[in-house]
Amino acid sequence: MDGCPPGLDLSPVDIQGELDRRRPGVGPGASPRKEEDRVEILSGVFEGKTTGIPISLLIPNRDPKSSDYDRLRDVFRPGHGDFTYQKKYGLRDHRGGGRASARETAARVAAGAIARKVIGEAGVEVFGYTLELGGIRAERFRREDIRMNALLCPDSRAAERMAERLEAIRAEGDSLGGVVEVRATGCPAGLGEPVFDKMDADLAKALMSIGSVKGVEIGAGFQIARMKGSESNDPLTPEGFRSNHAGGILAGITNGEEIVIRAACKPISSIGKEQETIDTHGNPRRISVGGRHDVCVIPRIIPVCEAMVCMVLADHLLRQDGVRRKA
Amino acid sequence: MDGCPPGLDLSPVDIQGELDRRRPGVGPGASPRKEEDRVEILSGVFEGKTTGIPISLLIPNRDPKSSDYDRLRDVFRPGHGDFTYQKKYGLRDHRGGGRASARETAARVAAGAIARKVIGEAGVEVFGYTLELGGIRAERFRREDIRMNALLCPDSRAAERMAERLEAIRAEGDSLGGVVEVRATGCPAGLGEPVFDKMDADLAKALMSIGSVKGVEIGAGFQIARMKGSESNDPLTPEGFRSNHAGGILAGITNGEEIVIRAACKPISSIGKEQETIDTHGNPRRISVGGRHDVCVIPRIIPVCEAMVCMVLADHLLRQDGVRRKA
Amino acid sequence: MDGCPPGLDLSPVDIQGELDRRRPGVGPGASPRKEEDRVEILSGVFEGKTTGIPISLLIPNRDPKSSDYDRLRDVFRPGHGDFTYQKKYGLRDHRGGGRASARETAARVAAGAIARKVIGEAGVEVFGYTLELGGIRAERFRREDIRMNALLCPDSRAAERMAERLEAIRAEGDSLGGVVEVRATGCPAGLGEPVFDKMDADLAKALMSIGSVKGVEIGAGFQIARMKGSESNDPLTPEGFRSNHAGGILAGITNGEEIVIRAACKPISSIGKEQETIDTHGNPRRISVGGRHDVCVIPRIIPVCEAMVCMVLADHLLRQDGVRRKA
Amino acid sequence: MDGCPPGLDLSPVDIQGELDRRRPGVGPGASPRKEEDRVEILSGVFEGKTTGIPISLLIPNRDPKSSDYDRLRDVFRPGHGDFTYQKKYGLRDHRGGGRASARETAARVAAGAIARKVIGEAGVEVFGYTLELGGIRAERFRREDIRMNALLCPDSRAAERMAERLEAIRAEGDSLGGVVEVRATGCPAGLGEPVFDKMDADLAKALMSIGSVKGVEIGAGFQIARMKGSESNDPLTPEGFRSNHAGGILAGITNGEEIVIRAACKPISSIGKEQETIDTHGNPRRISVGGRHDVCVIPRIIPVCEAMVCMVLADHLLRQDGVRRKA
DSSP: OOOOOTTOBOOHHHHHHHHHHHOSSSSTTOOSOOOOOOOEEEESEETTEEOSSOOEEEOOOSOOOGGGGGGGTTBOOTTSSHHHHHHHHSOOOOSTTGGGSTTHHHHHHHHHHHHHHHHHHTTOEEEEEEEEETTEEOOSOOGGGGGGSTTOOSOHHHHHHHHHHHHHHHHHTOOBOEEEEEEEESOOTTOSOSSTTOHHHHHHHHHHTSTTEEEEEETTGGGGGGSBHHHHSOOEETTEESOOTTTTEETTEEOSSOEEEEEEEOOOSOOSSOEEEEBTTSOEEEEOOOSSOOSOSTTTHHHHHHHHHHHHHHHHHHHHHOHHHHO | OOOOOTTOBOOHHHHHHHHHHHOSSSSTTOOSOOOOOOOEEEESEETTEEOSSOOEEEOOOSOOOGGGGGGGTTBOOTTSSHHHHHHHHSOOOOSTTGGGSTTHHHHHHHHHHHHHHHHHHTTOEEEEEEEEETTEEOOSOOGGGGGGSTTOOSOHHHHHHHHHHHHHHHHHTOOBOEEEEEEEESOOTTOSOSSTTOHHHHHHHHHHTSTTEEEEEETTGGGGGGSBHHHHSOOEETTEESOOTTTTEETTEEOSSOEEEEEEEOOOSOOSSOEEEEBTTSOEEEEOOOSSOOSOSTTTHHHHHHHHHHHHHHHHHHHHHOHHHHO | OOOOOTTOBOOHHHHHHHHHHHOSSSSTTOOSOOOOOOOEEEESEETTEEOSSOOEEEOOOSOOOGGGGGGGTTBOOTTSSHHHHHHHHSOOOOSTTGGGSTTHHHHHHHHHHHHHHHHHHTTOEEEEEEEEETTEEOOSOOGGGGGGSTTOOSOHHHHHHHHHHHHHHHHHTOOBOEEEEEEEESOOTTOSOSSTTOHHHHHHHHHHTSTTEEEEEETTGGGGGGSBHHHHSOOEETTEESOOTTTTEETTEEOSSOEEEEEEEOOOSOOSSOEEEEBTTSOEEEEOOOSSOOSBSTTTHHHHHHHHHHHHHHHHHHHHHOHHHHO | OOOOOTTOBOOHHHHHHHHHHHOSSSSTTOOSOOOOOOOEEEESEETTEEOSSOOEEEOOOSOOOGGGGGGGTTBOOTTSSHHHHHHHHSOOOOSTTGGGSTTHHHHHHHHHHHHHHHHHHTTOEEEEEEEEETTEEOOSOOGGGGGGSTTOOSOHHHHHHHHHHHHHHHHHTOOBOEEEEEEEESOOTTOSOSSTTOHHHHHHHHHHTSTTEEEEEETTGGGGGGSBHHHHSOOEETTEESOOTTTTEETTEEOSSOEEEEEEEOOOSOOSSOEEEEBTTSOEEEEOOOSSOOSOSTTTHHHHHHHHHHHHHHHHHHHHHOHHHHO
16 A cells, blocks of 8 residues: 555554454355454554555465365356456466455455545545345435444344345355445545546446446436436535535535445355356356355445545545645 | 557548547437537657557637636536536636536547557447437347437337437426447457456446446446346356356456446536526525537437447557557 | 646746747757747636646647658668667658657647746746766856856856857767756755655656656766765755755655756767668668757757656655645 | 566566575675565465466565664664655654665565566566776676676676775775666567657666666766767667667667666665764764665665566566467
8 A cells, every 4th residue: 555644543453443344254144264364564554653655464364275166176157257367367276266356355445444544534434334135225224223233234124134035045055236335424525636537437446346346326326317407416505515416526526525326246156056157178067156155245345345435535635635744 | 649559540530430429419419519529630640550659639629609608607507517626626617617528528539539440450349329318218229220310229219209308308498317338349358457457447437437427337237236146147158158247347357248338327417497506605596507508418428438438448458469569 | 737736827928938948049059940839728727827627738840841851761860769669660750750759848848837837836946957068067057157158058168168069060960969967946855755756766767758868867876886975975964964965865755955967968869970770671771861950959958857857846746745735 | 566477487486586686695795684585475376377466475574673773763864764754754664764775675676586587588688787886897798707706797807806895995884886787688679668658767767766876877878978979879780780879779669789777876875984963853963873784785786776677678578569468
């Protein structure tokens, strides 16, 4: 991580807290793997404060169990990057997927924890939650509910039905997808560059770079395509905007309202159900990718989405505010 | 434009053809303005061939009519970047919006025309069309229909209803949004970088950087969040993938299938209907932004979306294939 | 030019003044060509002030005389990029050299004029001069002398001998090189990034990217390699550094002293004297590149060197100080 | 390290060999510290071959002895980055210098070892040597001599005098500088970009980013400023260039000749002799930075210079040749 301002309090605990939220084994969709992500700060922090130089973190993988993957050596798992990595590179590391692995997101969460500190200095808070899972949608928003159910859903009753759906799908040996919503409050107006690095463009890239995400929308998103201009425009009043269909971003620049962004997550590709595929020689094969996998990326993906949003906001805040100078 | 391989045939006509598709005054949603975008190639082309050095293009604005905008000097148009530019920069060019102007997309289309040539050399074709407009969705896909209606809709019957809807909304002094779909065929497997510059992340950023776009999805997009893993995974067979929910991209890398991507476009913000807003002093105002505006960005935005996709694909093709060396 | 802060006074005159210094036809080493570089500001300035969006400038070439170059179509001029461009791209624009042309430096000077405004706001001043020409070195430094001789030499007596040397070499149909020194005063301590974008590394890249420059040194430069540590270290005192062998940069970061940097410029490659070369088919040829060429890049290259230094300093100042926010 | 092509043989031994050349305790200028840089490959290599994904290396510092540095906590060592880091960040890690530490170069050497493999595939070889040390210059070039003396000097007789000079200066508690020359053979013509990323500009930045380097020159370098054009131009013949004053680079692009580049290295700043300085409160102090320091960065800096050249060449080769695709 380069560009972190100096003089910020930072300890491994700050990062570990976020990593623990990403860890499996929590919540209804969890896998029985025991990844214990223990972060070490290798550089950039001195006597509990950032020094302004690049920060290096190391999160050793203490539970690789590569042997689990040996039978996958010459077969392409449907929905995974196995096929495209083989096509791109001519070879691949079949164990747990290398950079295509969900473990790669641990690094994002760790970096996001530092970014969260940076934006926190500017009064910006980022939080995410489950908006939809397996076709069940949160019907109301109670912020206090988010911490009260394992699925981090702002509608605890919907969360119960989601949990039941997850249990049923696990029994089927199948998996589910969902939609994560992330909000950023306290963000000042004026962040984002006019042409190449619009705030919404950077947020979209950041979320879409997460392996499971296949769609991103800001504010009213796809729904805005069905509105009239007189409905979609957010009227300005002396007290602020009367609505927030823009999701806090106008012409690529923050307008001071809450930033609201959603990511559509596909079902986990590794499922126990037998699927049709081919091997590296092009022969048809049947495969069941059972084992230690989650049945839904939600809620574990939520801190990853939050981390990406934190990083984009930190980057734009540092550009705009010269936080470094003042630190 | 930097990075264009040398030895490619390129004339202003190649670019002009694309620019003309973006021009207003064509189709039911068009404005009566007479922008005549005439492109000049300033550098990078010699005797009809690209030389490998950066290409500079100039598209003078022959129809600015800045006076039309004088009454907007101290008032923020709802849905526009007026407010955020003022907040970011402390001053703004109120005429036609500067970089926030839709005219800025002419540069994108011009650059995209060159990118289209680059990817054409590799056998890649990109085309876009209207999937949805004002809540009316194309119900079937006939590629030949696209050229047969002014709205570039692959379902000519739906296009008729869309056109009627546009006329009605114009009479109301209001505007409409819609959804554009872009496909890329012939794209080789293996394009896209594993972590930072995933193909889908770059495509999402490119489309979201267009002013009107509030959502982007790849393949099954938001719909995939409602599927099971056994449904969403695209089975591999010796003949290829059996479905294309992935939209041609797995783990950020192309898989050789058609790339399918959609952009949700908001209604045009400038409407004749009176709207609530404030002026630069914070006083409440009523505003009607009538004049020479389109009532929908579709179909004019389609060549812009295509251009962005062409640019991203050209960038990744050049990285991957060393086209430059061979040219 | 992206990243210029908003609210800065900027008119074409500001830029034109710098361009005129680069123009040929001034001073003893000048060519009789009549390039009249007239700059136009295409975007980014509104009512005399920068708006914060990218600034586009256009400098049309009003004196191309491409026909002069027709006889060079299939022969490689020694010392020019003809050979390497042909090798790289497989074709080349033989007229005036495309990007390899000295005219490309006009764009640098124009952009540098804007950067000079940016750093001026922070109290930084950049000026360059002729330290050495044709082996004759300035023996004393009188800043007031710089404006008093056409070669911009801080030692007017040395300038006289340099001018004589230039006249003699012109009569021979040959050319000369020299050394330019650039200083930046008023630069605050703390500019430069610790690893990848050290101030001295960025300055070296910027100057070395000028076509004629074959060497760059900071402070004591190559001479420091012959010192002892007890001589080369600049002692710190409560009043500041006692010497400036570091040239204002320690560990890649400015220390508040004057930045001093030198660029070694090769003799102009186009000479009237007959030279040995080959044509594009590999056959031996004799060539005399007479015509309208200067016999030394000095003093015309001085504003180009200054411009590069201004741009690097502006870039680092904007990173560090968040000037944008305050404007 | 991102961008390494897949399928390259790579083992820790390849990297360790280069690291060992950088290690102290070898040669006349060496310090008695026992840094044992042991590299571990964390990712990007599978079964002895690179996979195409980013490669992470870790080199733990097994000999920090931070306590040695405690007395330096509040005093600025002359010639070091202590003062500028304090000015930039408002705080600093006084132990061994953080990013300003010479240890940071271990990472460069490790990355360079991988780059050396990449360019080796293309037939490019990079080697460096001591051209000058303490004012003593190699008077002849015998490549076989380089391996025959601890100072890696191509003139073994000069090397003897250099070694004597080093011993004398060590006795004085002082230090020396010198000049390193690096050559690259087998480099194809056509590498380097025409405007922004010229080969010589990138090489200059790379070498100048090494802490001790205060000057960089290509080919004839500063000497070319004293030549006439008829002398400095390298004549082309059907058999190749007749001379190499250009140092293998014309107009920013390689011409197929040997690349020759020199770096001026300052004397080591940490010396036993007492020096004048100030503390962090601005009070005058006397300081002797004795201890475990080398008295010259040569020869240890040679593999660092080589590594930087390897990285720049690898970067340009990969851009140009699409090596990735073919691997």
